[in-house]
Amino acid sequence: MQEIAIGIDIGGTNTVFGIIDKLGNVIFENKLSTTGHVTLQSYINDLCSLIKEEISKLDIEYILQGIGIGAPNANFYKGTIEHAANLDWKGVLPFTDMINEHFDVPVYITNDANAAALGEKIYGGAKDMNDFIFITLGTGLGSGLFANGKLIYGHDGFAGELGHINAIPNGRLCGCGKKGCLETYVSATGIVNTAIEFLEKSEKGSLLKDFDKITSKDIYDAAVKGDTLALEIFDFTAYILGVALADAVAILSPEAIFLFGGLANSGDYILQPTKEYMEENLLQVFKNKIDIKLSELDDGYAAILGASALVFAN
Amino acid sequence: MQEIAIGIDIGGTNTVFGIIDKLGNVIFENKLSTTGHVTLQSYINDLCSLIKEEISKLDIEYILQGIGIGAPNANFYKGTIEHAANLDWKGVLPFTDMINEHFDVPVYITNDANAAALGEKIYGGAKDMNDFIFITLGTGLGSGLFANGKLIYGHDGFAGELGHINAIPNGRLCGCGKKGCLETYVSATGIVNTAIEFLEKSEKGSLLKDFDKITSKDIYDAAVKGDTLALEIFDFTAYILGVALADAVAILSPEAIFLFGGLANSGDYILQPTKEYMEENLLQVFKNKIDIKLSELDDGYAAILGASALVFAN
Numbered sequence: 138m139q140e141i142a143i144g145i146d147i148g149g150t151n152t153v154f155g156i157i158d159k160l161g162n163v164i165f166e167n168k169l170s171t172t173g174h175v176t177l178q179s180y181i182n183d184l185c186s187l188i189k190e191e192i193s194k195l196d197i198e199y200i201l202q203g204i205g206i207g208a209p210n211a212n213f214y215k216g217t218i219e220h221a222a223n224l225d226w227k228g229v230l231p232f233t234d235m236i237n238e239h240f241d242v243p244v245y246i247t248n249d250a251n252a253a254a255l256g257e258k259i260y261g262g263a264k265d266m267n268d269f270i271f272i273t274l275g276t277g278l279g280s281g282l283f284a285n286g287k288l289i290y291g292h293d294g295f296a297g298e299l300g301h302i303n304a305i306p307n308g309r310l311c312g313c314g315k316k317g318c319l320e321t322y323v324s325a326t327g328i329v330n331t332a333i334e335f336l337e338k339s340e341k342g343s344l345l346k347d348f349d350k351i352t353s354k355d356i357y358d359a360a361v362k363g364d365t366l367a368l369e370i371f372d373f374t375a376y377i378l379g380v381a382l383a384d385a386v387a388i389l390s391p392e393a394i395f396l397f398g399g400l401a402n403s404g405d406y407i408l409q410p411t412k413e414y415m416e417e418n419l420l421q422v423f424k425n426k427i428d429i430k431l432s433e434l435d436d437g438y439a440a441i442l443g444a445s446a447l448v449f450a451n
Numbered sequence: 452m453q454e455i456a457i458g459i460d461i462g463g464t465n466t467v468f469g470i471i472d473k474l475g476n477v478i479f480e481n482k483l484s485t486t487g488h489v490t491l492q493s494y495i496n497d498l499c500s501l502i503k504e505e506i507s508k509l510d511i512e513y514i515l516q517g518i519g520i521g522a523p524n525a526n527f528y529k530g531t532i533e534h535a536a537n538l539d540w541k542g543v544l545p546f547t548d549m550i551n552e553h554f555d556v557p558v559y560i561t562n563d564a565n566a567a568a569l570g571e572k573i574y575g576g577a578k579d580m581n582d583f584i585f586i587t588l589g590t591g592l593g594s595g596l597f598a599n600g601k602l603i604y605g606h607d608g609f610a611g612e613l614g615h616i617n618a619i620p621n622g623r624l625c626g627c628g629k630k631g632c633l634e635t636y637v638s639a640t641g642i643v644n645t646a647i648e649f650l651e652k653s654e655k656g657s658l659l660k661d662f663d664k665i666t667s668k669d670i671y672d673a674a675v676k677g678d679t680l681a682l683e684i685f686d687f688t689a690y691i692l693g694v695a696l697a698d699a700v701a702i703l704s705p706e707a708i709f710l711f712g713g714l715a716n717s718g719d720y721i722l723q724p725t726k727e728y729m730e731e732n733l734l735q736v737f738k739n740k741i742d743i744k745l746s747e748l749d750d751g752y753a754a755i756l757g758a759s760a761l762v763f764a765n
């Protein structure tokens with residue numbers, strides 16, 4: 138009898154779901170469009186029908202332990218999605234209750250960064266850690282924080298917003314309405330904005346001058362080719378992240394910090410200088426003992442793995 | 452049969468200890484000098500003899516549940532005091548082991564701010580809270596952080612150093628060797644340094660000009676009398692604290708933030724503007740739901756209450 142969980146990742150465009158076993162093997166994966174459904178109810182009906190269909194095809198003896206969902210603005214305690222800007226349905230959605238009308242198993246929901254952090258804990262590099270920080274560097278900067286072996290949800294389920302700490306006083310305008318948030322500098326979007334600023338100011342030649350529209354991948358490619366400006370852009374980004382991580386360490390004293398997502402895949406162009414700037418800004422007691430590592434989760438499956446980890450962690 | 456604990460608070464000058472019951476009543480309190488002992492062993496012997504003497508005088512039926520110690524640079528996991536700058540004994544001191552040679556009960560140790568946070572949880576205003584932040588504003592700024600009902604010790608026992616997050620880039624030199632740490636601005640020492648800076652720059656009249664050596668109490672007294680410069684000093688201090696608390700909220704999402712100690716006793720001169728600046732800098736999802744409150748611990752007994760809370764919390 139194999140213990141399995143369903144992991145669901147709800148994005149603005151697609152909803153991806155998978156059947157995952159306790160070791161983190163993805164037995165099956167499928168998706169449907171998040172948009173284009175007449176009502177939330179019809180979306181839920183379609184999603185649950187598809188999941189039931191996939192489960193019925195399983196040719197193993199299994200026991201379904203639960204369903205985990207990663208979604209924007211998800212409230213773990215209430216099982217709701219609340220005022221998500223990039224979903225069609227507005228207001229407070231009783232998401233886990235609606236899933237429970239189709240499945241009589243425990244249903245959990247949290248935001249995607251928390252889910253991915255749980256994935257790192259259950260299946261990845263944080264298996265043996267009780268205290269760690271997990272950071273996703275995508276369009277924005279998301280984070281999931283572990284202390285005493287548990288994810289920090291905070292009193293209302295919304296803790297772990299490292300992307301919105303004040304990195305640069307009166308700095309760039311953030312999508313959240315505040316200024317100078319960490320994610321306006323440290324994310325795929327942030328590093329592109331840094332590149333645009335640096336290109337405007339700089340009189341140096343740079344491979345980046347040839348692009349109409351720069352992506353974070355272009356900056357990485359230029360850095361690999363030794364482009365000085367691209368290296369300066371990484372250094373600036375790493376400095377801001379390093380100082381912020383030193384603050385996060387002072388608060389949480391994690392055993393390690395895991396980086397995940399597009400920008401993290403720039404490897405040592407971001408990891409190495411971030412580690413140096415963090416070390417420079419650490420209290421003596423924390424120096425030379427906190428690792429910054431790449432996530433061990435498979436990029437392609439991280440979202441549904443993380444969502445399913447909600448089941449095995451609870 | 453009454454459950455009691457011993458709470459010990461080790462300061463640079465005095466060691467205070469008390470016998471405390473489960474409701475937080477201080478049955479007895481006494482102290483001895485922390486300095487002037489030939490060796491650490493003779494200090495421990497003297498301390499334990501005194502405690503035994505006091506216990507022997509108890510005229511109640513009791514069961515001693517354990518001993519809790521609040522001390523600088525204490526490591527909860529190892530039971531040690533490590534490289535404390537303001538104690539006579541250097542290096543790593545196996546403190547709980549040495550106490551255990553005299554008492555066959557559980558012995559716990561942590562830093563004084565963590566201990567006070569535990570005191571707030573066990574006896575004070577945080578009894579019903581699982582997620583809160585406790586801040587002591589004394590010579591420095593100490594903090595104890597709760598998430599999921601547990602104190603955050605971090606992987607090495609040294610978490611909760613909110614006083615050393617980077618508040619002002621390249622700001623005042625801190626005792627820790629870094630620059631711009633929160634406690635260089637927000638503490639009794641910090642506010643006095645702000646007063647000195649403001650007095651140098653300001654051409655306004657101020658009651659504070661009459662002092663040879665300003666204390667934080669003088670600044671409070673001047674503010675009460677409506678002194679504009681003193682009010683500006685509080686406002687500046689509150690701004691820095693408010694922004695830092697907004698960051699701490701984004702990370703931990705506490706139900707409340709408790710302030711304790713000398714500067715906190717300036718009441719609404721610090722509480723009110725800090726709350727306003729924090730609210731201005733909060734993410735939308737956290738606005739208008741996080742209290743900033745004064746600690747409910749009795750100032751005079753907070754240190755030993757906190758230390759004893761280590762016993763009842765473990």
